[in-house]
Amino acid sequence: MTVRPPLPHEFLRPVPSFTVTGDQLSEGADLLPEQTYEGGNVSPQLAWSGFPAETRSFAVTCFDPDAPTGSGWWHWLLFDLPADCTALPAGxxxxxxxxxxxxxxxxxxxxxxxxxxxxxxxxxxxxxxxxFTVHALAVDTLGLSPDTPAAAIGGTLAFHALARATLCARHETP
Known part of the structure; x- marks a missing residue:
């Protein structure tokens, strides 16, 4: 029997959820070939709504809890998106x-x-x-540099989170 690691937010302080969607990304579906490392590393289109009115900024992350590392694998950490940004185009x-x-x-x-x-x-x-997670945050900026370690970014996001929206896709290399 294979035991799957928990999803990344199960150990964090609970916060309300909101909605995130993707034109080419849906819950439980396979990633497109261009969203793979060998296929071009093209980030998916995402849009979000229903977040708290007091949201001051957003962050977007992508995390693989199944990576055989003991600590998962961070694929994307994007932060300091202004509160009026409610979508990102593919790429x-x-x-x-x-x-x-x-x-x-x-x-x-x-x-x-x-x-x-x-x-x-x-x-x-x-x-x-x-x-894929969109984090609605209580601050305008995280005050972190691009070289901040991923775990520190994740911890800072958890501390400032007002709400989270997640979309979980899958990929397998035969």
Missing amino acids: AGTVPFPGLPAKAVHGRNDYGTNDFGGAAPPPGHGPHRYV
Whole structure:
């Protein structure tokens, strides 16, 4: 029997949820080939609504809890999105970052780059879950640098979260 690691927010302080959708991304569905590491690292389109009125900024993350690392794998850490930003076009996390608000900050993912890094589970490891989360935050800016470690960004997001919206897709490398 395979035991799957918990989703990343199960251990955090509970907060209300809101809605996140993607034109080419849906709950439980497979990622598109271009959303994989080998397929181009193209971040998916996302849109969100129903977040708290007191939201002052947003962050978007993608985390793989099934990575065989003991600590999962951060694929995307994007923060300091202004409160009036309620959508990102496909590719906003991919150089040259089309449609990304000017003051948004990409944190360093576990590939060591400051952008969206697509799915790349080890061959034969089975299906992996990719948890895309939009965090509604109580602050205008996290005050973190692009080189802040992913775990520190995640902890700061948890501390300032007013609400979270998640969408969990999957990918498997045969």
